[in-house]
Each structure stands twice: as structure tokens, then as C-alpha cells.
Amino acid sequence: RPQLEPVPPIPALHASFGFSIFAFVASLYLVPALGPTFVKANLKGKDLLKIYNTPIPESIGLVCSSIYIITLLLFIPFAFSDSLSKFAHAQHPQKTQEGISVPEFPHQQLAVYLSSLLSLLIATLLGFLDDVFDIRWRHKLPIPIIASIPLLMVYYAERGNTHVVVPLPFRFLAGTLVNLGPLYYIYMSLLSTFCTNSINILAGINGSEVSQALIIAISVILNDLLYLPWSFGFRVPLHLLGSKAEVDVGGVWHAGMAYGSKELVERHLFSLYFMLPLVAVCSGFMYHNWYPARVFPGDTLCYVTGMAFAVVGIQAHFSKTLLLFFLPQIFNFILSCPQLFGLVPCPRHRVPRFDPDTNLLHPSKALFLKPPSRLSYLVLRVLATLRLTDLTVHPTNGMILEATNLTILNFFLLRFGPMNEKRLVQVLMCAQVSGSLLAFFIRYGLAGLLYDG
Ligand code: UD1
Ligand code: MG
Secondary structure (H helix, E strand, O other): OOOOOOOOHHHHHHHHHHHHHHHHHHHHHHHHHHHHHHHHHOOEEEOOOOOOOOOOOOEEEEEEHHHHHHHHHHHHHOOOHHHHHHHHHHOOEEEEEEEOOOOOOHHHHHHHHHHHHHHHHHHHHHHHHHHHOOOOOOHHHHHHHHHHHHHHHHHHHHHOEEEEOOOOHHHHHHHHEEEEHHHHHHHHHHHHHHHHHHOOOOOOOOOOHHHHHHHHHHHHHHHHHOOOOOOHHHHHHHHHOOOOOOOOOOOOOOOOOOHHHHHHHHHHHHHHHHHHHHHHHHHHHHHHOOOOOOOOHHHHHHHHHHHHHHHHHHHHOOHHHHHHOOHHHHHHHHHHHHHHHHOOOOOOOOOOOOEEEEEEEEOEEEEOOOOOOOHHHHHHHHHHOOOOEEEOEOOOOOOEEEEEEHHHHHHHHHHHOOOHHHHHHHHHHHHHHHHHHHHHHHHHHHHHHHOOO
């Protein structure tokens, strides 16, 4: 049972917090200041759910991403301040039998940090190109996979775990641990594509993209805090939930992984260094993107935030917990599949329909220009039975003429009735927060029942 040993106070974390305040102020100030420059460069969009036609600056995610990456770059010496001071204060190098020994620099951790920055830069580039050129689906899907190669290489270099622990009821079939080997790497590279695209397709109403990113980032931070040595207070409530997590945090799903407690703390610190400034830039941006939006995030923000989550999930080894924070996105993705994979027509915009007279949003519809195939018909019928879509059928021959677009936003409108845009984004945020609460329950409550410590 890994016991967390007390570690000295963490000055780099304080520095990260300080840098995040700087990032927050910078995005709060720069986002509106640079807006007109974006409009001038033709980076603008029409708010589809408003009556006015004022051009709104688009791709402002580029400003957020720049502030975020600059903050992370400036922070590098602080992240390694411990090693730097050890280097500076090193006593005279000692002569050993093998030669001269000097204090080791944590090159491995530096590689983790730099490869993460590389992936974030590629995500920014891809997002921005998508904003400018509207890249096709099949072209943009593989790019995050390629962007994740540096992450996977570093994961491999540090002999990252590729085992999964089999839940108790299935142990008689597969044993305690299954080594997925290369499959685990495929899974991690798909994670980066999922994280980036799933935020991008749950979009189109003011504040939706950034609020998802913000809530996921805060959830990741709360999860990280559970692993820091001074957060014992957090464990008591977990214990009351009947969880075993309190005695072996991190060991439930990753059993068999050779970690020392110091390593575990370091990994979650790394995650905090990447998540704190992300929360900061997103909060600053959200102030301007809140209904009625003065700026749009563009695909850049979706890609960068998504990649940031993939990066910490992979590098700090909690990709499965991370996926649990994506429950609304997973629901939206699965629901969207018939449209994404061509079974049901997919219009350029699937955002809800705006009724200017009442200022309310209604589910938007996809029109069938030709009769649906048998498979499409079956899928739509099943979805309609589950009340996930609403079909308009021909009164006499029963043919499907229209189906509401298969998104979680339309699903909310079907379930709760028409509402205004601000209310809809609040519903989405509630769903995201509930998803995170459920995630914590599954991770630290249910996992204790399905897995032994
Ligand atoms: C994705 C969705 C698409 C949705 C769009 C909205 C899929 C497969 N694609 O496409 O259905 O319509 O996002 O972002 O699900 N906009 C607003 N209000 C907002 C944010 C955006 O009206 O709060 C509009 C603006 O006109 C903006 C445009 O959406 O210019 C941006 O769309 P874009 O990000 O290019 O769409 P995709 O990501 O390709
Ligand atoms: Mg988009």
C-alpha cells in the first residue's frame, strides 16, 4: 500500500498560481483589445442565434492559447527550480569509482514538459488552420493523433504502464491484470483526437465551449489535489462514501504500476502546472464570451483546451479518470455518430433554431432530401423511442422527412422544452458539473467495489 511521504512545501506551485493570475488578467484585458484586429483580418463570424448582424471576432482562442503557452514557457525555470538550486549549490563534484558524479538533472521530467508544449503548439496550429480554412473532417481527425506521438514516446521512455486492472467480477476470465501493450498506445492517441474534437462538436451557443473546458479543468485540479500530501482533509469524505480510495489513492486502477509516492505527487503537480493557467485564461475569456457574446472562441480554443486535457491525462497517467470528466461529451459524441458517419444528413450547423419573436431556442432539424436507408431508418426509430430525437414523418406513407439534429443541446430542448440561450448554456454547465460529481463517485466510490486495493 503506497504511503504518501511528507514532502517539503512546493514553491513552484505558488509560482504557478502567481503566473495564472497574470494569465487571467492578460486574457481579460487582451481579448477585447485584440478583437477588432481579428475582425480586420476577416476572422469574424455571425452570431447565429441573434437578430443582429454585427460581426463578432472569431478564433479568439488564439489569444488565449498564446497567453497560455507563453505562461507555460515562462514557468519552465520555476517548474525545475528545485533541481536548478541543487545544481547551483552542488558541493564539489565527488569522485566515485565510475568517475565524477554531479547531481542528476531530471531530464525525463523536462522531456515530459517539452513534449507537452509541442503537442499544445500543434493543437493551436491545427485549430487556427481549421478556423481559417474550415478543414474537412477526414483531414483533421488524424492530426491530433500525430500530435500525440511526442507524448507517447515520452510515456514509453519512462516505461509507462500499459496494464489495466480487471474488475473483480471478470477476474475468473482474465486474471487480475491484462497487458494491453500497443493497444494502450492506440487508445492514448485516440484520446487526444477525442478530447479535441468532442469539445468542438458540443458548440454553437454563447459560452458553451469555454464553460466545458473550465469545468473539466477545475475537476482535474480537484482530482490532483487529492494526491498532494497536504490534502488529507479531502480524504475523509471519500472514506465516508465507503470508498477504499482513501487508503490507496491512485492504486485502484493502476495497481501493479511501479510508482513511488513521490512520483505520484510529481505527476499530479505537473498536471496542476498545466491546469491552473488553463483555468485562468478560460475564466478571463469566458467573461467576454458569456451571453450575449462579444467574442467567439473558434476551433482554436476547442483544440487547445482538448489537447491540454489529453496531455495531462497521458503524462500524469490518469487518462481513464479524465475520460470520466467527459461524460456529456461522450454522450454528445455517441448521439452524433449517425450524423458524423453519414447515416443521417449533417447540416453545416447543428445549433438549435432561434425564434426571434420569443427569443427562445427550439431543436433544429436535419432534412432528408432522399428517403433514409434501412439502417438509418432503424437507428432513427430507436433514437426516437429513447426520446433522443423527434421525427417528422409523412402522414400517409410513414417516411421520415425530418429528424432533430442529434446533439445534446437539442436533446435538452426536447426534454425541457424551448428556452433562451443563456438558460441552455446554464443547463449544459449543470450537466457538466453533475457529470464531474458522478465521475468522482465512480472513480472513488464505485471503483472501490469493483477493484480491490
Ligand atoms: C461545430 C458543429 C456544428 C456547430 C458549430 C458551432 C458538428 C459536427 N459541428 O462545427 O454543428 O454548428 O460547431 O460552433 O457538430 N457560433 C454562434 N454562437 C456561438 C459560437 C459559434 O453562432 O456561441 C457560430 C458562429 O457563426 C461562428 C460559427 O458558429 O462563426 C463557428 O463554427 P465552427 O467552429 O467553424 O463550426 P465547426 O466547429 O466546424
Ligand atoms: Mg468549432
